[in-house]
Amino acid sequence: MASREIHPHRLAVAVHELGHWVVAKDASIRVLKVRLSGSGAGTNGLCRVRWPNDDDGALDHAYLLFWLAGCEAQRLHSEKTGTKLDTSGWSADLAKFKKVRRQHAPSRKWSESSLRADARRLVRAHWSEISRLAPRLAERGHL
Secondary structure, rough: OOOOOOOOOHHHHHHHHHHHHHHHHHOOEEEEEEEEEEHHHHOOHHHHHOOOOOOOOOHHHHHHHHHHHHHHHHHHHHHOOOOOOOOOHHHHHHHHHHHHHHOOOOHHHHHHHHHHHHHHHHHHHHHHHHHHHHHHHHOOOOO
8 A cells, every 4th residue: 555645844843753752762751642733834743741750850861852852853854855954843842942941050061062962862873763653653643
């Protein structure tokens, strides 16, 4: 059975959400849902997780990576496919990342560049899984 062609933006959004998903999975954080809505260039995504209460700060690093990994996954997808990088859907993730950094002093013990590099490494380490699941997420709208 031949599958329909997936709109490039929808596939890129799927890759973005799977970037978040791999960080949660790597940190043993419960993923509640990964969903796409809309179609074509109007596709939006969501990766909802349940962060445990973390009084000792053990998950601070993973929490910051979570907000960056979607962008890094989409950037890698663009590099690998030669498609134009569309950053239009990144604002909410980056705003959350910056708000946490501003309001939570312990999160500033890592530089933004080192956090981006860590997110990129994690995405690359899970790239085969991201690239395998992205078409399925794009077609079905959920994992």
